[in-house]
Amino acid sequence: MAATAFADAAQYHREFEDFAAKRNEPDGLLQLRRQALQRLETLGLPSSRQETWRFTDVAALGQMAFQRAGDAPVAADRLPLLEGPHHRLVFVNGRFAPGLSRLQHLPDEALVASLGQALLTHPERVVASLDQLKGLADNPFAARNSAFWEDGAFVYLPRGVVLDLPLHLIFFASGEDTASYPRTLIVLEEAAQSALVVDYRGQGRYLNCPMTEISLGSGAVLDFHLIQEDDPQAWHLGGLRLQQEQNSRFTGHLLSAGGLLTRTDIYGLLAGEGAECHWYGLTLVKDRQLGDQHLLLEHAKPHGNSRQLFKGVLEDKGRIVFDGLIRVQQHAQKTDANQQNRNLLLSRQALAHSNPRLEILADDVKCSHGSTVGFLDPDALFYLRARGIGLAEAQSMLVYAFANEIVEHIKLAPLRERLEQLLSERLYPAAERKV
């Protein structure tokens, strides 16, 4: 297959026609894909002249040629497996890998499958929910995913269904100059509950453009984890849309540690009264990595509650961009929203851009935000050293403590332990470098 210049509309149109012809999909879906292609064409490739792309320059993509990623063999030991019983779906380059996947016994009414399978067995369910949520309309990478996604995960829990075991989705990417578009669609109806871990990993110089959609019915509860450990040469440009009905509870954990340039755009809509949305994010960058998180949480109804705590640890020439907006609509009285961004610089060449914002149209709300960028606290360092703890160990302890504030919120013990391990491996040697 010929490489396709990323920004060349004529070429990706041709690519699309090829691609669409081979897929045997319900008309409704094809329609969605064409609409997305249309959006993609209008949006083009973001330029750093656009406000939301100011610090994240993706112009280089315009010169790159990515092929659609093909099948690639992946050994199971390369996968970030979780300890303990759980359901697992694995995708390689956006395609379902049944041999690496394993589902335990599921409640009868629950539907947990690849999107491809679900389209065969329950097409109406997929069509009813896919690409239906608000948000990210101006994001070309979300549009690209909507046009080109091949497969992904589908989770549908009807009213009151509770998944006892966590569900683990692994998206593994592999290849040189390849692009993949993993898709995840999560629908929890009224009072359904689940814990979900989504892992992005890979090997090679690839482009990963995942898109996740989550819809929570009233009273539904989702414990969500997104762990991004892509290859150090990879680009990761992901999107996530979330919509929450009345009294639903969403807790999201986002760990971004891999990739050369990574960005996740999140849109969350608290569409029902009393919805609760908590995000804990941790971005680790080193070398010349760039990690960008863009969040827009929109409170549309009264009594909503949202919390965001995003932390960043920057080494070497690493860069972090955080842009968070809390938007409170006029009728969303009694909204309680807080957003914090804290960045720890371990090098004088590192750079953090933090832009927390509030946009409040209601008059009876409690909203606050804050952001900090700073080095390790010299008083704390001295205190530890004055007790006999060496400089390197003292630095490590403080960096670990800073980062672990995010990880310690994770209730899922096997995942928490895995990430604690990741933190100590990654941050201990890091801190030995003198600031």
Place this chain on the structure above:
Amino acid sequence: MLEIKNLHASVDGREILNGIDLSIQAGEVHALMGPNGSGKSTLANVIAGREGYEVTAGEVLFLGKNLLELAPEERARAGLFLAFQYPVEIPGVNNLYFLKAAANAIRKSRGEPELDAMEFWETVHQRMELVKMDESMLKRPVNEGFSGGEKKRNEIFQMAVLEPRFAVLDETDSGLDIDALKVVSDGVNALRGPERGFLVITHYQRLLEYIVPDRVHVLINGRIVRSGGKELALELEEQGYALYSKEPGRARRANA
């Protein structure tokens, strides 16, 4: 044990210590008193190796070693301890974990094996009783949310666990209630012995009724202007520091 000779130190080019001479033998407790801003904490910090102070002259010997050449952690490993006037809060670092890391770093530097969890726990338990510290404080992050008195107690507790050869207590009595003062003093007294020395910085004679010093020194404007026995503390309590101030304006203000 601790030998300070003609020590001059400055911060941002401003001289704070103006030639300090002080010699403390093993087994002795010395008290250092002096008005606010006279340089007591500066002396403690220079001894402990805090950054930001420039030693412009003089030397500090500890057990024969040139202390000023050592990094703070090396001083601690050599047996020096500073109980901070303002203990630092360290969110996210568990108190017990921190203390174990400290104890093991010190042991390792002496070529001793690391303590196993059981041994360490036994020591900790014993010392906790000594300073009547609540177990729950061990599980919390270092000093985070501790009351002023709890922080001071935690300092003495750390000292009791780490068993230094020489300890500088910088206003450990400030902010303690009467009972806590007694407890902390008992803790210090329990550690007193022929092998160990103390420099106790305080503003109050009362502490010295519990921890009876061998010598009392008066620090004014970065210089020790007078030294004497424990009765000197009583005298200061009655007369204040006005007597020692060369500036008449200062003296008047202090008398008022």
